[in-house]
Amino acid sequence: MNDSKNFVNHIRPRFVPEGALRVLYTFCLGGVSFLAFIVLGVTGLLLMFHYQPGDNAFSSILTISSVIPYGGVIRNLHYWAGQLMVVTVNLHMLRVVWTHSYKPPKQLNWLVGVGLLIFVLFLDFTGYLLIGSQESGAAATVAVNILGLIRLIGSGLAQILFGEPSVLSGSTLVVYVWHCVALPMVAFLLQLYHFWRVRRDGGVRPL
Structure with missing residues (x-):
């Protein structure tokens, strides 16, 4: 087999066991989470045309909701897709634990999934801010004060994040960026790797 075919098979395995893709086994929670992420990306891009971070944030949201057509x-759509993604990602993690799908050789993909869960929660929190x-x-102030309790690096970390x-x-420009x-870009790349590892490991069947 030539190198090009080896590369294609490496990127996209030739088959996945049928049982690994049963709806009653996976509940399509990963796919629903990714669909919500796509909706968030499209609606978020549209909102960026009129949203103003900082002191004018709340008034700009009122303008978007009551003045801008649709x-x-x-x-x-953006708000509810975000809440849906939080719910489905958490349920997805519970399903993985329930079916023991985190066991070797899938432990690396499990860690990637944990990282994605953290990103999703932080995305939801920054969206609220x-x-x-x-x-x-008030929520941002509490978060900054909690981080400030970390010795040596707390204040700097709070400044970087909020x-x-x-x-x-x-709302601040830092939170907006x-x-x-930053967060959507990293989350998107991690999701692509996560999906690739699922196929590479032969689906979502527990060992």
Whole structure:
């Protein structure tokens, strides 16, 4: 077999056992999570045209919801897709634990999945901060204070992750960049690797 065919088989294994893809076994939770991620990406991109991070965050969201044509629909789709992804990713992790699908040789993909869960939770939290309301400001203040308790690196870490949110608004340019660029990009690449490892390891069957 030539090198090109070896490469194709390496990237896309020739077959996956049929039982590994049963709906009643996987519940399609990984696929639903990825679909929610795609919806989040598309609706988030549309929201970026009118959203303003910082002190004008809350007013810009009101403008999107009440002035921009279909803005309320797009924002609601974005919000509910985010909540759906949080739920389905957590259920997906529970399914993996229930079926022992984290055992060798799948332990690396399990760790990737744990990392994706953390990214999803942080994406959801930063999205909440970007609302720019007094409640999100309070949440950002609590997060900054908790990180500040970590000796030596806490204050610097809080600055890197949240910038300097006010108690009246959790929206900052730092949070905006994390939520709209850095976290989605890393999460997308990890998901591609995660899917590839599932096929590479022969599906989702427990050993």
